[in-house]
Amino acid sequence: MEGRIPDRVRRRRVFYVPGYDPFHPRRYRELYRTESTAQAAVSGFEIAMAGKAGRGHGWQVSAKIEGHKIAAEIEVLVWSDIVRESMGHGIFATYLQLARTVRAYVGSGAIFRLVRLRKGPSIAALFPVVVLLAQLALAMLAGWGGARLCAAVLATAGLPEAIGWLAAPALLWAVLWRFRKADGQIYAYYLMHDYAFTAQNGGAMPAALEVRLAEFSERIAAALVEDWDEVLVVGHSSGAHLAVSVLADVIRSGRVPANGPALGFLSLGHVVPMAAFLPRARRLRGDLAYLSARDELTWVDVTAPGDGCAFALCDPVSVCGVAPEGKRWPLVISAAFTQTLSPERWSALRWRFFRLHFQYLCAFDRPGDYDYFQITAGPRTLAARFRNRTPSKSRIEAPLNRFRDVA
Known part of the structure; x- marks a missing residue:
């Protein structure tokens, strides 16, 4: 030295x-x-x-x-x-993550304060929630519509309509699976896993990390x-x-x-x-x-x-x-x-x-x-x-966090 x-x-x-x-x-x-x-x-x-x-x-x-x-x-x-381990969840497990993450941010009131702080990243946080729920709605619609069509076809052939409705779960799953395969262009699943990882312990650091x-x-x-x-x-x-x-x-x-x-x-x-x-x-x-x-x-x-x-x-x-x-x-x-x-x-x-x-x-x-x-x-x-660099005049310093207790 x-x-x-x-x-x-x-x-x-x-x-x-x-x-x-x-x-x-x-x-x-x-x-x-x-x-x-x-x-x-x-x-x-x-x-x-x-x-x-x-x-x-x-x-x-x-x-x-x-x-x-x-x-x-x-x-x-x-x-x-x-990260890879935290992303190793199936489709329905991801929707369970969605519910828990929404509960963590909405239940604590954090999301409302985050929006007041900066809208951009808050919108980015809401993006996977909106997209995944929209995908689920479309999958349910496809399952209902497809099953109804199958039931009508079976009825014209004199077969029980109830058999056609058995196709609904398979069609719902097929649509969700297709959305999951296309996530490389959408990033809804990736972002959902990201926010879920942060929220899983209420912001506390996971033990493995x-x-x-x-x-x-x-x-x-x-x-x-x-x-x-x-x-x-x-x-x-x-x-x-x-x-x-x-x-x-x-x-x-x-x-x-x-x-x-x-x-x-x-x-x-x-x-x-x-x-x-x-x-x-x-x-x-x-x-x-x-x-x-x-x-x-x-x-x-x-x-x-x-x-x-x-x-x-x-x-x-x-x-x-x-x-x-x-x-x-x-x-x-x-x-x-x-x-x-x-x-x-x-x-x-x-x-x-x-x-x-x-x-x-x-x-x-x-x-x-x-x-x-x-x-x-x-x-x-x-x-x-950066010794002579002054901080940005546009910086935000307003203390908007509700939780201020420290370890």
Whole structure:
């Protein structure tokens, strides 16, 4: 650790925490490869990737940015297996999940406060409910209509009409099955499983995920005593609030050395209120309050009003009603898609909601001070890059959460 230059990075360790995603981490490696190449062509820097040796899933990056050479090692913290297990439900089990999830958000009153906070992600939460109920209604209509037709045909042949009505369950199932097979274009089942996973314990962390978070914490704590200039944790979507709890655990346990690497936390496209507004999310609310007042790290939160799946410009600590006295973080800024993407690019992406939710991890053809690749592979620490940045004037800090007790 000798010879470290303040604010300068020559070697960086990055831990990326994905959101609710059933895909293997290699998906993020490929995304980084293609998008970093595109950003380098726009911004005029050099960047290359190689495989990662040792434990964990990730890759190595070598870059030359602003005239400096940087080496970075990026590791994806894996919970895709937990996601896949949570998605392994049949059609009728998914409808049971729907009923429980609606009860969790409506019964607690959370959905009404979420709508007041940001309509976009609240509509996204209602989308799978509306679509799945519409599919069920169409399936029931098809079952009733088909069975009635069968009964009429049988009656003309002098056979009992009741036999025809036996076709109703089969027709209902067939229509629901067809809708399920087409969900790759609709995402109703995927979103339903996502919200059900968050709501299943009233916002409390599932036991299997708690175990995984403890493993994440150990990996980050180990990096903090190694020869890196910066350890950067990146949390995207629901991965943002998982990263909050991981970092709170690391700092609370005293595992951030005073003379160690700079510690940065970059939260992207967060959906923190979807969990924190539920009654049993005490652990998360406590971690938000704790992390927001710590001087061991720099926390920058990036969202964009153009991202309809995120709680754009909502301070995740303040809106949850747990901002402590002496709150320092996060610095809330906008990725400003309408400015950092050309009109042509914005026009092509603006209605592709899921793609826009991942834009934080992608290239911008008119980049501003937010540049994912210069943050993860550039020569400046997160603290140095945003030291003089003022928070967005449009940020939302109104404490709308009904539940404010913390663990």
